Amino acid sequence: MGAAKDREVYRQRAVLERVFVHKPPNSAFSYNKRPMPASLRHLSPLDRILSVVDQGLRVSWASPRATAASGRPTPGAGGDLAPAPLDPATARHVAGLMRVNHAGEVAAQALYHGQALVARDPAVRNFLQAAALEEGDHLLWCAERLESLHSHTSRLNPLWYAGSVVIGAIAGLCGDAISLGFIAETERQVEGHLDAHLTRLPVADTISRAIIEQMKQDEVQHRQHALARGGAALPAPVRAVMRAVAKLMTSSAYWV
Ligand SMILES: [Fe+2]
Ligand SMILES: [Fe+2]
Secondary structure (H helix, E strand, O other): OOHHHHHHHHHHHHHHHHHOHHHOOOOOOOOHHOOHHHOOOOOHHHHHHHHOOOHHHHHHHHOOOOOOOOOOOOOOOOOOOOOOOOOOHHHHHHHHHHHHHHHHHHHHHHHHHHHHHHHOOOHHHHHHHHHHHHHHHHHHHHHHHHHHOOOOOOOOOOHHHHHHHHHHHHHHHOOHHHHHHHHHHHHHHHHHHHHHHHHHHHOOOOHHHHHHHHHHHHHHHHHHHHOOOOOOOOOOOHHHHHHOOOHHHHHOOOOO
């Protein structure tokens, strides 16, 4: 258990160092110029709130490249995966699915930010911030795919971000065990959702599929780490409400 915990701490530090210390593998970005993360210096409660507001503004209205991410290259891009051209109707369908995924990542990152805002244990806060950076990768990859399909992200993203920060903060205020359990359940539902999208995406769209596959691997890790840190099981009614909210978001983001 101790070795597993050490490996997880090392992985989180590696994510943070990739972003804030070393040059990222994808030279198109310069995230190493971003300010030191909250976990590495003392921030007042007001600093933390302003940091979350800044993230919300970036996610909602700035270029996708203005949102903090770990800098991993986009899966499927630049390699041997050359997607077949999509006919207009199929491209619209793929864009709808990727817009849903992007909105889901907006909500996921906002949940982590809200939870980190009120997390009691600094180690839990570090875990939340490292996971939020990986959600930032997912945000960027989905946004890039939408750009390549000449489509757009959800117009409702500010709503998803603001609502999810509040929900994340409420979960965080319930204590770290509940907060981690909330993450585990969220990620479990996201995994199911990504599986469903893999069945709906055209086989020829190898880039979108590579993005979703990598996202799914990351979400599995987030869930496993949250459980390993002591995430508690949530009551069935809470899980049902979470599914209902996710359904509302996914069904609207496909179109708007
Ligand atoms: Fe994600
Ligand atoms: Fe995740």
